[in-house]
Amino acid sequence: MHISADKIQEFGLTESIKCPRCGKDVYMKLLKATNGLGVFNVSLVNLNIDLFAICPECNSMFTVDDSIAKRAGKNNSNQFTMINDKNIKFLRELK
Ligand SMILES: [Zn+2]
Numbered sequence: 001m002h003i004s005a006d007k008i009q010e011f012g013l014t015e016s017i018k019c020p021r022c023g024k025d026v027y028m029k030l031l032k033a034t035n036g037l038g039v040f041n042v043s044l045v046n047l048n049i050d051l052f053a054i055c056p057e058c059n060s061m062f063t064v065d066d067s068i069a070k071r072a073g074k075n076n077s078n079q080f081t082m083i084n085d086k087n088i089k090f091l092r093e094l095k
Contacts, residue, residue: 008033014053014083021090022058028088029054030064030080053088059095062088 011030019026033050051069053062065087 011051012080014080017084017088019055019057019060020062020085020088021060021093022055024055024057026055026057028062028083029056030083052091053083054094058093060093061091063091064088 009032011032013027013029016025016027018024019028031052031054033052051064053064054060055062064083068082068087071082
């Protein structure tokens with residue numbers, strides 16, 4: 001997996017959620033972009049989203065609903081239970 005932006009940090013894991021793409025129950029890895037410029041050649045400026053979830057089974061990358069991302073990013077307590085298959089949106093597949 002290539003992470004092209006400098007300011008990307010791993011942000012933790014979600015609770016077990018069902019991946020909308022492969023249908024498996026997985027703990028998705030969360031990535032947070034802190035420079036707002038782009039990651040994986042996707043412009044974040046236009047999307048205005050900075051939290052991503054990645055399925056370890058099918059390598060699909062999802063954006064996390066912005067309002068959820070903002071709340072989850074506020075503190076270090078475990079807010080990731082708010083993230084589920086209803087508020088993530090498929091963005092692209094990682095090679
Ligand atoms: Zn998947």
